[in-house]
Structures are given as C-alpha cells and as structure tokens.
Amino acid sequence: MKTTRSTAKPVHKPVFANGDDIQIPVFTLLKPDGTAYAGAGKPTLDEATARRVYRAMLYTRVLDERMMAAQRQGRLSFYMQCTGEEAAVVGSTAALDDADMIMAQYREQGALAYRGFTTDEFMNQLFGNERDTAHGRQMPIHYGSRDLHYLTISSPLATQIPQATGYAYGQKLAGQGHCTLAIFGEGAASEGDFHAALNMASVHKVPVIFLCRNNGYAISTPVTEQFAGDGVAARAFGYRMQSIRVDGNDILAVFEATREARRLAVEHNEPVLIEAMTYRLAAHSSSDDPSGYRSKKEEEAWHKKDPLRRMQRWLIDRGWWTEDEERELTESLRREVLDGMKQAEKRRPPALATLISDVYAETPPLLREQLETLKAHIVRHPEAYPRSAPWLDDSTEKEGQA
Amino acid sequence: MSRMNLLQAVNNALDTAMASDDRVLCFGEDVGVFGGVFRATSHLQEKYGRERCFNTPLVEQGIVGFANGLAAQGSVPVAEIQFADYIFPAFDQLVNETAKFRYRSGSLFDVGGLTVRAPYGGGIAGGHYHSQSPEAYFAHTPGLTVVVPRNPHQAKGLLLASIRSPDPVLFFEPKRLYRASVGEVPDDDYELPLRQAEVVQEGSDITLLAWGAQMEVIEQAADMAGKEGVSCELIDLRTIVPWDVETVVESVLKTGRLIVSHEAPLTGGFAAEVAATIQNRCFLYLESPIERVTGLDTPFPLTLEKEYMPGPLKVLDAIHRTMDF
Ligand SMILES: Cc1ncc(C[n+]2csc(CCOP(=O)(O)OP(=O)(O)O)c2C)c(N)n1
Ligand SMILES: [Mg+2]
Numbered sequence: 001m002k003t004t005r006s007t008a009k010p011v012h013k014p015v016f017a018n019g020d021d022i023q024i025p026v027f028t029l030l031k032p033d034g035t036a037y038a039g040a041g042k043p044t045l046d047e048a049t050a051r052r053v054y055r056a057m058l059y060t061r062v063l064d065e066r067m068m069a070a071q072r073q074g075r076l077s078f079y080m081q082c083t084g085e086e087a088a089v090v091g092s093t094a095a096l097d098d099a100d101m102i103m104a105q106y107r108e109q110g111a112l113a114y115r116g117f118t119t120d121e122f123m124n125q126l127f128g129n130e131r132d133t134a135h136g137r138q139m140p141i142h143y144g145s146r147d148l149h150y151l152t153i154s155s156p157l158a159t160q161i162p163q164a165t166g167y168a169y170g171q172k173l174a175g176q177g178h179c180t181l182a183i184f185g186e187g188a189a190s191e192g193d194f195h196a197a198l199n200m201a202s203v204h205k206v207p208v209i210f211l212c213r214n215n216g217y218a219i220s221t222p223v224t225e226q227f228a229g230d231g232v233a234a235r236a237f238g239y240r241m242q243s244i245r246v247d248g249n250d251i252l253a254v255f256e257a258t259r260e261a262r263r264l265a266v267e268h269n270e271p272v273l274i275e276a277m278t279y280r281l282a283a284h285s286s287s288d289d290p291s292g293y294r295s296k297k298e299e300e301a302w303h304k305k306d307p308l309r310r311m312q313r314w315l316i317d318r319g320w321w322t323e324d325e326e327r328e329l330t331e332s333l334r335r336e337v338l339d340g341m342k343q344a345e346k347r348r349p350p351a352l353a354t355l356i357s358d359v360y361a362e363t364p365p366l367l368r369e370q371l372e373t374l375k376a377h378i379v380r381h382p383e384a385y386p387r388s389a390p391w392l393d394d395s396t397e398k399e400g401q402a
Numbered sequence: 403m404s405r406m407n408l409l410q411a412v413n414n415a416l417d418t419a420m421a422s423d424d425r426v427l428c429f430g431e432d433v434g435v436f437g438g439v440f441r442a443t444s445h446l447q448e449k450y451g452r453e454r455c456f457n458t459p460l461v462e463q464g465i466v467g468f469a470n471g472l473a474a475q476g477s478v479p480v481a482e483i484q485f486a487d488y489i490f491p492a493f494d495q496l497v498n499e500t501a502k503f504r505y506r507s508g509s510l511f512d513v514g515g516l517t518v519r520a521p522y523g524g525g526i527a528g529g530h531y532h533s534q535s536p537e538a539y540f541a542h543t544p545g546l547t548v549v550v551p552r553n554p555h556q557a558k559g560l561l562l563a564s565i566r567s568p569d570p571v572l573f574f575e576p577k578r579l580y581r582a583s584v585g586e587v588p589d590d591d592y593e594l595p596l597r598q599a600e601v602v603q604e605g606s607d608i609t610l611l612a613w614g615a616q617m618e619v620i621e622q623a624a625d626m627a628g629k630e631g632v633s634c635e636l637i638d639l640r641t642i643v644p645w646d647v648e649t650v651v652e653s654v655l656k657t658g659r660l661i662v663s664h665e666a667p668l669t670g671g672f673a674a675e676v677a678a679t680i681q682n683r684c685f686l687y688l689e690s691p692i693e694r695v696t697g698l699d700t701p702f703p704l705t706l707e708k709e710y711m712p713g714p715l716k717v718l719d720a721i722h723r724t725m726d727f
Contacts, residue, residue, distance in 0.1 A: 077527045128705040136705030139529040155531035156488060157460065190459040192491060218460050220436035225457045293436050349705050359700050370668070370698050374709060381715045388709050 024233045026277060027257055028247035032305050034313025036252075043252045044259060045094075047320050053094045053251060054315060055329065056114035057086040057308050062333040063109065063119075064282070067126065067140075070341060071286040076126060078140045084249070084281030085213055086110045087307030091254030092181060092211050092274070095262060101167055101180040103151045103160040106141055107213070107280075108183050115148040119336050123344030130347055135354035158184060158191035161210065165201045165271075168208035172269060179207040179265040181258075186275075187218020189232045201271035202239040209261045210273045213248065215280040220293035233275035241271055248276030249307040252314070279305070349387045352378070406587045409580040411554035412442045412519070415561040416480060418591050420450050423478060425515070426565060428455045430465055430482030439484055440521060440580055466492035466518060470499050473513035473570065480565055486522035486574055487531045493539075500570045501545030516570040519561075521577035522550075523615050524665055524697075524711060529704040535614075535666040535697075540572050541643045541675070547571045548642040549596060550614035554585045559594030560640065567596055576615035583618075599646040601653065605635035608659040608724060610717070611650060611676060613639040616663050623717035632725055642672055650676065651683045658689035659724050663712050668696040690727035693720045 029040040036043070045053070064081040071079040082089060089110035093102065102111050109122070120131075125143050128136030134144065134152065144152025151160060164182035171178045188194065189212050201208050212232045216223055229235065236243030242264055246257045254276060261272035279302040283290050290299075315321035356363055356371045375392065382389035406414065419426045428443050434457035437444030446455040458465050462483055469479040483489045489496070496518070504512040524533035540546050547569050551557035557575065564571035576583075602617070603624065610620040617638050624634035635653050639645060654660050660680055662673035673694040681692060695712045703710050 137529065137701070137703045139527070139532070139704060142529070155529075156490070187460040190461045190464075192461060192463050218431070219439060220432045221434075221457045221460070225434070226459050287439075352706065352709065355698060355703055355706050355709060356700055364699075366669070367699050374698070377716060377719055378709070380719065384713070384715055385709060388706060 029252040060110040081282035088248035088276035092258040095258035119340035135350040157188040158193035161197035186214040205269040207265035236273040248278030415558040462491040466495040473516040478515040483520040486520040514568040522574040525578040533702040552617040563593035599649040603636040605633040622714035663695040
C-alpha cells in the first residue's frame with residue numbers, strides 16, 4: 001500500500017472519493033469593468049510591459065478581423081481567430097522570458113505578435129508564398145519561428161504537449177534557466193498525449209507550464225460533453241502537479257499566475273497546469289458557423305467580458321494609455337496589415353524544388369528522380385500548372401534544391 | 403431514387419442502418435447535435451436519441467477502443483474519425499486490437515460489428531493534415547477490411563454492407579467528392595458487395611485501376627486517351643483489402659497493360675501490391691511494364707498541391723508511355 005506520499009492509511013469500510021470535496025477557485029484581479037478587485041494588491045505588470053502586451057493584443061485583434069475578411073473575399077483559403085482569448089495567450093507569453101520555448105495549438109498568434117513576428121512574416125505564411133519559411137507547405141495560421149522560440153504549429157491536436165515536457169527536460173539539463181510553455185484547448189486535453197505529458201512532467205520534475213485555454217467549446221462540442229470532472233485544472237492532482245485556475249480574460253491574473261508558475265518551474269523544477277477560463281468569441285475557424293450549436297445570447301454575454309476592453313480601461317485609469325493613442329495605433333495597424341497582405345499576395349509561389357526538400361536532411365535519389373519526372377511533365381503541360389510552370393526555368397529554382 | 407451528393411448518401415446509409423437495427427450506434431467528435439463537421443450524421447441524434455448518436459470527448463484512441471468494446475459486446479458501432487489524418491492516435495487499437503480480436507481468441511470474441519468511417523484525400527487545399535490517404539498502412543494489417551467508395555450510389559451500398567459485414571471495416575470517404583459527386587441513389591435499403599472490384603468501363607488496350615476520388619481522375623484520362631484512339635478499361639477496386647485479384651487479372655489478361663493510380667505516396671502504396679501480384683499472374687501477357695501514377699514520396703503539400711497530385715494529365719502521360727513501350 002505504498003504511495004509516493006506516504007503509506008496509505010487503512011480503513012475498514014469502503015471509502016470512495018470522487019474529488020468533489022476539492023474546490024478549485026478562479027484567480028482574478030480585474031473586474032470586467034477594468035477596475036481592480038479590493039485586496040487584489042499591487043500588480044506586477046509594469047508600464048512598458050503593459051503597453052507591449054496591449055499593443056500585441058490589439059495587433060492580434062486587427063490581424064484577425066482583416067484576415068477573416070480576406071478569407072470571406074476568397075483571398076485566403078482558411079483562417080482561425082484568437083478573438084476573445086488574447087489575454088490568456090499574450091498575458092502568459094509576457095510572463096515568460098522571451099527565450100523560453102512556446103509550443104502552441106493554432107489559435108495563439110497573439111504570442112507571436114508579442115514576441116515581434118512581423119506582419120510580413122504573418123502574411124508570407126498565410127499566403128504560402130516563396131518567402132514563407134515553410135515554403136507554403138502548411139495551411140494558413142501554421143506559423144513557426146526559430147528566432148522567437150515558437151515551434152511550428154502542427155494540426156494533429158495535443159501532440160505538442162508531451163513534446164513540451166521533453167523539450168523542457170532538455171532545458172533543465174542545459175541549465176540555462178529556461179522553460180517551455182505548452183498551450184492547448186480544453187478539447188485537446190482529452191487526448192492521451194495530454195495525460196502522458198503531465199505524468200512524465202511530474203515524474204521527471206520538468207520545468208514546463210501547461211496552459212489550457214478553456215474556451216467552452218471544441219468546435220461544436222461544449223465542455224459538458226467533453227468532461228465530467230471539475231474542468232481541466234483538477235486533473236493535475238492525479239499527477240501531484242501544481243494547478244491553478246485563472247480568469248483567462250483578466251490580463252493581470254493571467255500574467256501573475258504564469259509569472260509564479262514560471263518561478264516554480266525554473267527555480268524548483270515543478271511543472272504547473274494553468275486552466276484559463278475564457279471564450280472563443282469567433283467561429284472555430286473560417287469553415288465553421290457557431291449558430292448551429294450555441295446561442296447569440298451566450299455570445300453577447302461573453303462580448304461584455306472582452307479582454308481587450310478590460311485591459312484598456314485599466315491602462316487608461318492608470319494614465320498609461322489614451323483613447324487617442326488607441327485610435328491612432330488601430331489605424332496604423334490596419335494600414336500595416338492591409339499593405340502587408342497586398343504585398344504577400346503578389347509574391348510568387350514557392351519554388352517547385354521545395355516540394356522535395358526537407359523531407360530528409362539529404363534528399364534520396366528516388367525523390368530527386370520524382371522531381372525530374374514532374375518537371376518534364378509540367379514542361380509538357382504548362383497550362384495546367386499556372387503556379388509552377390512560369391518559374392520553371394528561373395535560376396532561383398535551384399535555391400530550394402536539397 | 404433520389405438525387406444526392408456523397409455526403410447525403412452516407413447520411414442516408416447511416417439512417418437506414420439505424421432504422422433497421424437498434425444495435426447500430428453512431429458517435430465521434432462533433433457527431434451529435436451538430437451532425438459532424440461535414441454533416442454526415444445530420445439529424446441522427448434527433449431521430450434516434452442521444453444514446454445512439456452522440457459526441458465523444460476529443461480522443462481518437464478512446465473512440466476506437468470504446469467502439470471495439472461495444473462491438474465485442476454485440477452492438478454495432480459506427481465510429482467517425484473526423485479526418486483520416488487523425489486516425490493515428492487510434493492506430494494501436496485498430497492494428498493490434500480490431501484486426502486481431504477474432505484471430506487471437508479463436509473466434510471466442512470478435513469485433514465484426516465495428517465500422518470506422520473517416521474522410522480522406524486531397525484536392526481541398528488541406529495541406530499535410532487534411533489530405534492524406536492512409537489506406538496502405540491498414541492494408542498491411544491482416545484482419546482489417548478497407549473500403550473506399552467512388553460516388554453516392556456506391557457510398558450508400560458499400561457503407562450498408564460494411565456496417566453489416568461480419569468483419570470490422572475501415573470506410574474511407576473521399577471528402578473532395580462529398581458535395582462534388584452527385585447522382586441517383588435508391589431510397590430503399592441495399593448493399594453492394596465487399597471484396598469485389600467493379601469494371602466500370604470496358605476497353606481493350608489498357609487497364610486503369612483506382613479507387614475513391616481517383617476514379618474520377620482516371621475516367622478523365624480515359625476520355626482524353628479515347629479521343630486519341632486508345633481504348634481503356636476502368637476498374638474500381640472498391641475494397642482495398644482483401645482485394646479482388648481475379649477481376650484485375652482477367653482484365654489485364656485481355657488488355658496486356660496496367661496502370662494503377664492513387665493519391666498516397668508511391669513507395670509502399672497499395673499500387674505496389676497490385677503490381678507485384680499482377681506481374682506474377684500475368685507475366686507472359688504483359689505488353690509493357692505496369693505503371694504507377696501516385697503522389698510524391700513527400701508529405702502532402704499545400705501551395706503546390708496540384709503539382710503533387712496524380713491528376714488526369716499525369717495518368718494520360720503514363721498511358722502514352724505504356725502504349726508506346
Ligand atoms: C488529433 C486530432 N483530432 C481531431 C482534430 C480536428 N479538430 C481540429 S480543432 C478541434 C477542436 C479543438 O478544440 P480545443 O482543443 O478546445 O481548441 P479550440 O479550438 O477551442 O481553441 C478538432 C476536433 C485534430 N486537429 N486533431
Ligand atoms: Mg476549446
């Protein structure tokens with residue numbers, strides 16, 4: 001009867017437990033109107049960081065609005081918005097060291113915006129053009145940046161969560177005081193990979209932070225059909241992991257919780273699970289229409305808790321921001337995104353040879369042969385391949401060659 | 403008869419199966435109220451209740467493990483995997499469990515009632531993870547039956563046969579054709595035979611073999627070749643494993659030439675299996691080497707998807723190579 005904690009106490013009647021006696025509170029500092037709760041204490045978010053955070057949140061909002069419109073106009077094949085979850089994503093990123101690793105799911109463009117991913121970089125990926133670092137191989141929003149320590153997005157859900165545990169274990173061995181933040185949805189947390197990741201992180205004492213964006217839905221599936229337990233936060237106890245639930249639309253609470261989680265992770269090698277309670281204000285993706293599975297009333301209630309508005313009020317109250325500044329910044333960001341989009345749209349598609357590069361470190365002969373066969377085929381039927389035929393003879397074709 | 407697209411035909415087959423047998427259950431991610439992200443299970447919850455048609459948590463290994471258990475108990479589960487690209491968390495349940503349930507127990511237990519449906523294939527700007535054709539992985543697993551329909555009529559008849567088959571079936575639906583392929587579908591309950599390929603067009607010069615969405619591609623190539631005077635025989639394999647060797651052999655003995663085409667990569671694709679068997683059975687009758695027209699040996703791309711795909715012009719080029727050999 002040995003457990004890791006102690007020798008379990010014997011009892012002589014069957015005693016069942018389902019965890020209902022454990023109540024996990026919601027950590028929150030800012031009221032929906034942007035004023036602080038009494039007893040919230042002095043926030044640790046300083047003016048410079050606060051402005052950087054807000055700028056990234058605003059940028060994300062502007063980018064999402066513009067790109068969803070572009071998708072509706074048929075200029076972009078697909079899009080996913082972060083709308084409503086900007087505080088959870090940007091607030092947690094801001095509490096990290098900029099060199100800490102982030103392994104996100106797909107709705108976390110705010111993290112990249114905070115770290116300085118440029119409009120040009122966003123656009124080149126979205127349009128899958130010749131300047132996209134992944135050569136137009138993945139669907140829009142599958143960003144990645146080695147410089148910004150942001151792992152390239154992979155659509156299969158939850159796969160990055162155990163990878164984050166492994167990456168962070170390596171960071172611990174490297175001894176440079178870095179950690180990894182895994183971000184994922186409450187739906188993805190149902191995958192086996194989530195459970196494996198948490199267990200291994202606890203057993204091996206890994207400096208990793210698991211941030212679950214509990215936004216109420218996995219596509220159409222509400223949380224009530226996703227789990228019966230007390231959200232995602234409670235699962236940490238089964239692995240004896242530190243756990244906290246936070247108001248995900250409260251920038252101060254998210255920042256503070258993640259800052260403390262990082263301290264536990266980096267200084268004590270204690271992994272932490274954070275459940276950020278939030279709401280996906282937009283559709284799941286450009287392919288989705290939420291009217292089939294949730295009410296307008298519910299959406300409106302959450303619009304009132306918009307994390308941007310809440311932070312804006314708080315900033316203005318402190319004299320760190322003005323409405324004029326907001327107007328000017330919004331205007332200039334809109335212009336920047338629009339200009340960036342127009343440029344990216346005009347760029348060439350990736351070189352044909354990028355079809356076969358990066359499959360292996362060294363391209364096997366059979367694959368080279370397949371590319372040659374393909375080229376000869378395109379030369380015979382150039383009209384059928386408008387994306388690649390015009391550039392076939394171009395010398396830049398050789399660049400992509402592995 | 404009703405005019406339906408492939409999606410409606412799948413929905414109609416599920417409806418028919420649930421109406422005719424109380425033991426049939428449909429479940430998967432977003433399958434309940436919403437009716438699935440493609441709407442293949444629309445209105446089934448409304449009609450048959452939440453106990454027989456429901457959302458599952460987001461966990462494919464759970465979905466298939468749960469379905470294996472249900473099938474072992476005697477229910478008839480039809481589990482949906484939202485995209486074939488996301489079937490891999492359930493690979494262990496399918497390959498080590500589903501496929502071997504009957505064999506390892508000497509038929510004491512089986513999961514014959516199980517059907518797993520999954521949309522597969524490219525041509526929808528889906529990139530790496532909404533485009534793959536994973537049939538060959540499963541074809542390498544004795545005990546599994548793998549079925550792929552090419553149009554609405556086939557989809558309904560083959561799905562009903564799959565649900566009622568005494569063996570577990572993986573049913574891959576060509577999602578590019580979900581709305582694009584429209585045709586007449588009988589309203590009543592009917593089954594089309596598993597393990598039987600179908601000669602969909604007779605011809606004398608060359609045999610073109612494919613399945614699913616690729617049938618449309620070889621049909622287009624055959625039309626172009628026809629205008630040049632080449633007579634193509636077209637075969638839809640329909641059941642990938644166990645496959646109908648005799649129908650293909652008979653055709654190749656007649657034409658002396660064979661092209662096999664699929665979207666999945668060349669190396670290790672099911673075309674290789676067909677080619678090996680046919681060259682063994684028809685060696686002295688072959689006028690030219692068997693050709694394969696397939697995807698490249700790379701992950702599925704996005705911007706250059708057209709270049710990757712084995713389109714009709716690539717099949718036509720192969721027809722020319724084969725005829726001119
Ligand atoms: C392994 C796997 N299964 C299914 C899908 C299809 N899918 C994409 S997003 C999604 C819902 C995810 O919900 P959640 O994790 O809550 O994230 P959210 O979209 O709410 O941010 C599903 C089922 C997938 N991408 N990967
Ligand atoms: Mg969610």
